[in-house]
Structures are given as structure tokens and as C-alpha cells.
Amino acid sequence: MKKILIIQTAFIGDVILATSFLAQVAKHYPAAQITLLVRKGNESLLQDNPHLHKLYVWNKQRKWSSFLQILREIRKEKFDLLFNLQRFFTTTVLSLLSRAQIKVGFSSHWLSFFYDHPIEHRMDALHEVQRNYQLLMPVIDQLTMKRAQELRPELYLNSVTLPFEPEKNYLVLAPFSVWATKAWPEQYWRELIEKVQWPVILIGSAQDAAKAEQSFVKRVNGKQVDNYCGKLNLLQSALLMKGAQLVIANDSAPLHLASAVNAPTLAIFCSTSAKFGFTPLASVSKVLQVSHLPCHPCGLHGQKACPLVHFRCGYDLKPELVLHEIKQLIKV
Numbered sequence: 271m272k273k274i275l276i277i278q279t280a281f282i283g284d285v286i287l288a289t290s291f292l293a294q295v296a297k298h299y300p301a302a303q304i305t306l307l308v309r310k311g312n313e314s315l316l317q318d319n320p321h322l323h324k325l326y327v328w329n330k331q332r333k334w335s336s337f338l339q340i341l342r343e344i345r346k347e348k349f350d351l352l353f354n355l356q357r358f359f360t361t362t363v364l365s366l367l368s369r370a371q372i373k374v375g376f377s378s379h380w381l382s383f384f385y386d387h388p389i390e391h392r393m394d395a396l397h398e399v400q401r402n403y404q405l406l407m408p409v410i411d412q413l414t415m416k417r418a419q420e421l422r423p424e425l426y427l428n429s430v431t432l433p434f435e436p437e438k439n440y441l442v443l444a445p446f447s448v449w450a451t452k453a454w455p456e457q458y459w460r461e462l463i464e465k466v467q468w469p470v471i472l473i474g475s476a477q478d479a480a481k482a483e484q485s486f487v488k489r490v491n492g493k494q495v496d497n498y499c500g501k502l503n504l505l506q507s508a509l510l511m512k513g514a515q516l517v518i519a520n521d522s523a524p525l526h527l528a529s530a531v532n533a534p535t536l537a538i539f540c541s542t543s544a545k546f547g548f549t550p551l552a553s554v555s556k557v558l559q560v561s562h563l564p565c566h567p568c569g570l571h572g573q574k575a576c577p578l579v580h581f582r583c584g585y586d587l588k589p590e591l592v593l594h595e596i597k598q599l600i601k602v
């Protein structure tokens with residue numbers, strides 16, 4: 271029986287997408303014991319996951335003491351195979367010190383030449399789930415690349431319930447982002463909410479709750495908006511999306527929650543680009559972005575403010591265009 275470790279200690283969206291890789295590893299190694307390492311706060315995403323034998327949680331608030339504790343546990347396990355889905359210093363060092371028999375990771379970091387199988391990481395053409403899937407290529411014979419939709423992430427919601435009964439035919443809106451340049455302008459969200467004919471439910475973090483109340487619930491004319499920011503955990507948010515007519519989100523974690531439950535999705539990309547490979551994977555989905563600007567995209571992860579001040583990648587995506595696409599998707 272093989273013992274396999276998968277490392278993905280980045281943010282919520284990255285871990286959601288990593289569940290696709292976890293499922294593929296389990297498919298190709300059905301008798302293996304698979305362990306996953308995630309950062310503290312993301313462990314709930316793996317609830318009831320049948321492919322998972324064990325979960326390590328890295329507390330980055332006490333980064334190095336937690337690192338050393340996890341490293342000791344990993345070294346004791348003596349893993350046969352390790353996959354590092356990240357490209358940065360700390361997890362690369364952790365991989366190289368792990369005592370795993372075979373180590374596979376991306377070749378982006380200068381230490382990656384210590385991997386048994388360093389794999390090129392490309393930010394063009396491939397979706398993130400396909401990039402991760404490439405890590406299996408050197409250890410599984412005759413493995414061919416799959417379509418991104420075939421590698422849709424997986425969340426398990428059998429024991430998840432909602433604390434309320436939503437109205438019929440509702441839309442789920444996720445208007446927030448950690449990065450200001452990833453978020454479609456607030457006034458556009460308000461205009462969209464006023465014009466759609468369906469019930470609207472807002473989701474976001476607890477930190478978004480007050481802003482949602484002030485910016486949307488109290489300032490939208492003639493429309494009831496249910497604010498569930500901070501009231502639902504990640505899997506409850508996914509369950510809510512599963513029953514929605516449509517999920518509308520920025521390039522952020524809720525987009526990937528929607529993919530995991532195959533919820534119809536409209537993704538609004540502002541400063542980032544669909545070509546980076548973080549697009550929705552639902553059967554019914556659409557990406558809206560402004561691609562004609564010479565400054566677009568201005569970064570992979572978004573920024574605190576538009577470097578050129580104008581933020582045309584957001585403002586040029588008018589609410590009328592988004593409303594048109596909503597109507598087209600709901601007809602499907």
C-alpha cells in the first residue's frame with residue numbers, strides 16, 4: 271500500500287481546485303493512503319472527503335513552529351510519493367526535507383532541481399486543474415491530458431444543511447474580493463441587483479457582512495436582498511450555490527465553490543485574465559472581461575488599487591452587458 275502526501279497550503283480557491291487532483295490520485299492509486307496538507311482555515315473543505323486518509327493543518331500564524339511540527343510528522347510517515355502543488359520556498363523546502371521516496375513538484379523555484387520529477391509550470395493555455403494534473407505524468411504510464419471540465423473539483427455535502435430555506439429561483443452574488451482590482455465596482459453591483467427579476471442572496475466572509483449591509487442591502491432601491499455574508503461556512507455556501515439559478519462572482523474563491531457543485535456561473539474578471547487558468551468549470555458558465563486594454567492584465571493576483579487609477583477593466587464592463595449575459599445563461 272502506497273502512502274502519498276499532497277501539499278497545497280495556499281488560499282481557499284487553490285484548495286478547492288486541489289480536490290480535483292486528490293480525486294485523480296485516488297483513482298490511479300485506489301489502495302493508497304492519501305494525506306493532504308492545507309493551511310489552517312481551509313480544513314473544512316475536506317469534510318467527508320472519501321479519498322482522504324489523513325489531514326495535516328499548517329497554522330501560519332505561528333509559521334515556523336507549526337512548520338517544524340508538521341515536518342517531524344511527515345518524516346515519521348516515510349511517504350512513498352509526494353506531490354507539491356505549490357511553487358514557493360517554504361513548501362519546496364518542506365518537500366525536500368520530507369524523506370518521501372519520490373518527490374514531484376513544479377520547476378519554478380530554484381530548489382526544484384532536487385525534485386525527482388520537476389514539472390514546468392505554465393500560466394498559459396492550461397486551467398489550474400490541468401496544471402496540477404501534469405504532476406501525475408511522470409509517475410503514471412500513458413497518462414494523457416484531460417479536458418478541464420473532466421477535472422472539476424469535488425466537495426462533499428452529504429452532511430451539510432442550510433440554516434434557512436431560500437426562495438425559489440434565486441441568484442447567488444459574491445461581490446467581494448481581498449484584492450480591490452479583482453472586484454467589479456460596487457455601484458455596478460447595486461445597479462445589477464436593482465434590475466434583475468430574481469431574488470438575490472449575497473455571500474462573503476464575516477469581514478464583508480457590514481459592507482454588504484451598507485453598500486447593498488440599505489442602498490438598493492425596491493429590491494429585497496438577503497445578506498448571508500459571514501453566516502454560512504464554505505460548504506454551506508457551496509450547497510446554496512448548488513440550488514441557485516446562477517452564481518455571479520469575481521475572480522475569487524466563490525467562483526471555484528460554484529465549479530465544485532457544477533452551479534451555473536457568470537464570472538466577472540477585472541484586472542486579472544481568464545488566460546491564467548482560474549475560470550469556472552461548471553457545465554453552464556461564462557467569463558466576462560475587458561481584454562482590449564493595453565494595461566490588461568496588470569497582475570496575477572490583483573492589486574490594492576488600479577496602478578493607472580482609471581480601473582477601466584472594471585468600469586468598461588457595464589451592468590447592461592452583465593444583465594444580458596445573466597438572461598442568456600438562465601435560458602440555457
